[in-house]
Amino acid sequence: MTLLQTRNLDVGYRIAGSGLLSRPRHLAIVHNVNLSLAAGRTLGIVGESGCGKSTLGRALLRLIAPTAGQVLWDGADMAAMSAQTLRRRRSDLQIIFQDPVAALDPRMTLGRILSRPLVTFEPGLSRANRAARAAEALHQVGLSADFAARYPHELSGGQAQRIGIARALIGKPRLIVCDEPVSALDVSIQAQVVNLLMDLQDSMGLALVFISHNLSVVRHISHEVMVMCLGRVVEHAPRDAFYARPLHPYSRALMQAVPEPDPARERSRAGQSLPGELPSALNPPAGCVFASRCPGVQPRCRTERPELRSFGTRHAACHFIEA
Amino acid sequence: MTANLLEVRDLSVSFRLAGAEMTAVDGVSFDVRPGEVLGIVGESGSGKSQILFSLMGLLAANGTARGQAMFQGQNLLALAPRALDRVRGVSLSMIFQDPMTSLNPYKRVGDQLAEGLRVHKGMTRAVARAAAVRMLDRVRIPDAAIRAGRYPHEFSGGMRQRVMIAMSLLVRPALLLADEPTTALDVTIQAQVLDLLADLGREIGTAIILVTHDLGVVARLCDRVIVLYGGRIMEEGPADPLFTDPRHPYARGLLQATPRLTDPPTRRLNTIAGTPRSGGATLPGCPFAPRCPSRISVCDTTRPALTETGPQRRVACHLVGGP
Amino acid sequence: MVSLCVLCLIVLACFLGPFGFPFTGEDADFDAIGAPIDFTSPHPFGTDEFGRDLLVRVLEGGQVSLTIGFLGALVAGGIGVVYGAVAGYAGGRLDSLMMRVVEVLYGFPYVILVILLSLLLGGGNVALFAAIVFTLWLTPAVIVRAHAQSLAKREFIEAARAGGMTHRQIVLEHIVPNCAGVVIVYGSLLVPEVILSESFLSFLGIGIKEPQASWGNLIQAGTSEMETDLRLLLLPGGLLAAVLFCLNFIADGLRDAFDPNDR
Numbered sequence: 003m004t005l006l007q008t009r010n011l012d013v014g015y016r017i018a019g020s021g022l023l024s025r026p027r028h029l030a031i032v033h034n035v036n037l038s039l040a041a042g043r044t045l046g047i048v049g050e051s052g053c054g055k056s057t058l059g060r061a062l063l064r065l066i067a068p069t070a071g072q073v074l075w076d077g078a079d080m081a082a083m084s085a086q087t088l089r090r091r092r093s094d095l096q097i098i099f100q101d102p103v104a105a106l107d108p109r110m111t112l113g114r115i116l117s118r119p120l121v122t123f124e125p126g127l128s129r130a131n132r133a134a135r136a137a138e139a140l141h142q143v144g145l146s147a148d149f150a151a152r153y154p155h156e157l158s159g160g161q162a163q164r165i166g167i168a169r170a171l172i173g174k175p176r177l178i179v180c181d182e183p184v185s186a187l188d189v190s191i192q193a194q195v196v197n198l199l200m201d202l203q204d205s206m207g208l209a210l211v212f213i214s215h216n217l218s219v220v221r222h223i224s225h226e227v228m229v230m231c232l233g234r235v236v237e238h239a240p241r242d243a244f245y246a247r248p249l250h251p252y253s254r255a256l257m258q259a260v261p262e263p264d265p266a267r268e269r270s271r272a273g274q275s276l277p278g279e280l281p282s283a284l285n286p287p288a289g290c291v292f293a294s295r296c297p298g299v300q301p302r303c304r305t306e307r308p309e310l311r312s313f314g315t316r317h318a319a320c321h322f323i324e325a
Numbered sequence: 326m327t328a329n330l331l332e333v334r335d336l337s338v339s340f341r342l343a344g345a346e347m348t349a350v351d352g353v354s355f356d357v358r359p360g361e362v363l364g365i366v367g368e369s370g371s372g373k374s375q376i377l378f379s380l381m382g383l384l385a386a387n388g389t390a391r392g393q394a395m396f397q398g399q400n401l402l403a404l405a406p407r408a409l410d411r412v413r414g415v416s417l418s419m420i421f422q423d424p425m426t427s428l429n430p431y432k433r434v435g436d437q438l439a440e441g442l443r444v445h446k447g448m449t450r451a452v453a454r455a456a457a458v459r460m461l462d463r464v465r466i467p468d469a470a471i472r473a474g475r476y477p478h479e480f481s482g483g484m485r486q487r488v489m490i491a492m493s494l495l496v497r498p499a500l501l502l503a504d505e506p507t508t509a510l511d512v513t514i515q516a517q518v519l520d521l522l523a524d525l526g527r528e529i530g531t532a533i534i535l536v537t538h539d540l541g542v543v544a545r546l547c548d549r550v551i552v553l554y555g556g557r558i559m560e561e562g563p564a565d566p567l568f569t570d571p572r573h574p575y576a577r578g579l580l581q582a583t584p585r586l587t588d589p590p591t592r593r594l595n596t597i598a599g600t601p602r603s604g605g606a607t608l609p610g611c612p613f614a615p616r617c618p619s620r621i622s623v624c625d626t627t628r629p630a631l632t633e634t635g636p637q638r639r640v641a642c643h644l645v646g647g648p
Numbered sequence: 649m650v651s652l653c654v655l656c657l658i659v660l661a662c663f664l665g666p667f668g669f670p671f672t673g674e675d676a677d678f679d680a681i682g683a684p685i686d687f688t689s690p691h692p693f694g695t696d697e698f699g700r701d702l703l704v705r706v707l708e709g710g711q712v713s714l715t716i717g718f719l720g721a722l723v724a725g726g727i728g729v730v731y732g733a734v735a736g737y738a739g740g741r742l743d744s745l746m747m748r749v750v751e752v753l754y755g756f757p758y759v760i761l762v763i764l765l766s767l768l769l770g771g772g773n774v775a776l777f778a779a780i781v782f783t784l785w786l787t788p789a790v791i792v793r794a795h796a797q798s799l800a801k802r803e804f805i806e807a808a809r810a811g812g813m814t815h816r817q818i819v820l821e822h823i824v825p826n827c828a829g830v831v832i833v834y835g836s837l838l839v840p841e842v843i844l845s846e847s848f849l850s851f852l853g854i855g856i857k858e859p860q861a862s863w864g865n866l867i868q869a870g871t872s873e874m875e876t877d878l879r880l881l882l883l884p885g886g887l888l889a890a891v892l893f894c895l896n897f898i899a900d901g902l903r904d905a906f907d908p909n910d911r
Contacts, residue, residue: 105804188601200592222592265564265568272520276513276517
């Protein structure tokens, strides 16, 4: 059952023009994204900085309004919802952030941080009920009830992220967008948080959108993977097929570049790093977004942007892929 | 056998915070040979960065470093500021984690590079400038001569980090300290920068101490590894044997908790229970005891000594005997 | 801490002290005109040229000055916080507009603005109070706006939006409380500013009018008698100085207490 769907989604920002009366410029961040996600499934979105994955994540929740295209929740176009309906609907669609401590209001106790969303989502609840729900959420993420009286600055990174997850869970969501949730955490804590998310998915049938630059972590938690580069989807495939054989040169470059704790493997890769850098989003290239760094680049790549083509259950945007 | 470049004995770093003493580094001893790359890996709170700061004389005002660090016949920890200045930037260099804030935003890049040469090696402006441009070229900054006249904000993160590497290696130091140099960079850029460090280091003959939390980075670059926890060395040894056969429970746990692309995709990640220890009063026993799956009663009461268990391998664990 | 105690003492003295005397500051005691300081007499600090007891006058003046000071700071601070929080959080055109208004108001010469407003609002003490406050909320607004701008970018604000909160709720429940520290510290500096403003205006003759006492007009009277009778100046002046000192120390202490870097 499809929960979330996007059609030809474009997201951009208006940057203020210089000067009082000059026209604002348009900065397009995300181009033409099509995805659909069912309950109990995880979509992993991978890419480096500037690829637009965080912007996409926020657009999925309508924290940013798209500039073109549609985001459908439960079949209904989110743009057609009134502000009031949207606010109430937010209990279904939640988000957790990369910097877990910054995501908590430093002046509020954890109990209050957890129960505040209920004031919006379920206004009929009494204060005692809200406190009980907060305690229940703490329990779900493996924290003791006495955490409710603490303040954010008393928490470690891992604990703060659990609170972030608890807050997302409080309204009994059906989908959670996870924006680099473990990048700021130590390795041993990363593993704990990822396991927690997977447990919650199993027990609650949660759909997850897992945004990360870490291919290894994405592999564990995702059912399907989407690779983004400069705002465009360059590859979209089921997890196992993707990791067994990535089709797009950028996907291959990403996998090559991930350092693994295996000295023999690393030594064999030494000196094979991809040269150059990606152009900035302010100056998108005319042809393929990866042309400036692709080892297999041809003249055609610089002038003609490849469309996302399907290869069975997989999609990739490159002129030169053999299925 | 060549003499050691750096000999650290019983290094301890503590901070005075609100009247109490907090220990960050607790009796660490190690050697660095000329030209070798030593990795110090640990999670947050392990004290790894403080080791570098104390060697470089960059500890915060409320920190004290005790012990000995013999470098080129002098004890770095006991040097007066003037004497330390003659070592820093000449034979001892450092690069930092955040490329955004490590460069002076008000000076052109070429000037910042040349500064080191003029101050420490007494070169004239013209000669220093030429050397700076050559170095920028060497670190693969495109259009080096033009870029030398630009300001830091005109460079991307990866390029700024390369400028930092250029600055620190320009004076051809005997020892380079690198504090999480690639943590803030995208994965494909990280691979470039690591390769660059390896190449340049070999070419100039600089020894490198690389501090990181990323085991993959260590595997890629380091000849020898020290695993740090709670301010103490848990295990030390050459990279290959340590990664394939870790002896200390913490090292084992850390390696198991790191997700790899080559893992079979089991659903759950391996974890280490609990939260990484960060500072505080010194425990009587092993700092890892509270989280150790193999802990026995003596672990809580007595510090395990760092014992030799093989050629160049040392482990601090009661459960691991001698060679 | 000490400053807090001293300040409290002064405040208490000003408000409760006059009850301890059988006369008010307006009663003229014609038997003792221009009496010198004599702790044994019924007028311990002497009287002025009209025979009014100096100590009582100073204490009553303190009531007026301190009330205007604290109340003024409170109101000016309150207006400034809300204005700044909204501007900082909103950003964009609204923020620009709001800040241009502030800049225009800044451009007016202070005394002229106060006189104009005072006249517009019908003269009298309430008008004076409104006029002083009106010129004083600008700086807290600017300070809070800067703070609010950086807060608005923090993830917990995004989380609040994801939690369905309206902009109004976010400003009131998240932005304003997080600006409290900044405001309280600045607020304790506002109080002396208000008192000094009032004193200055009274000194110019535009402030509190005789026969009502305020430290400002007492100091003004004392200055004109400076060569002959120093105590007319010293008592109100000394108390004002003491209050200002105390407030400055308290502001320092509050700043240290609220400094997020110490967390």
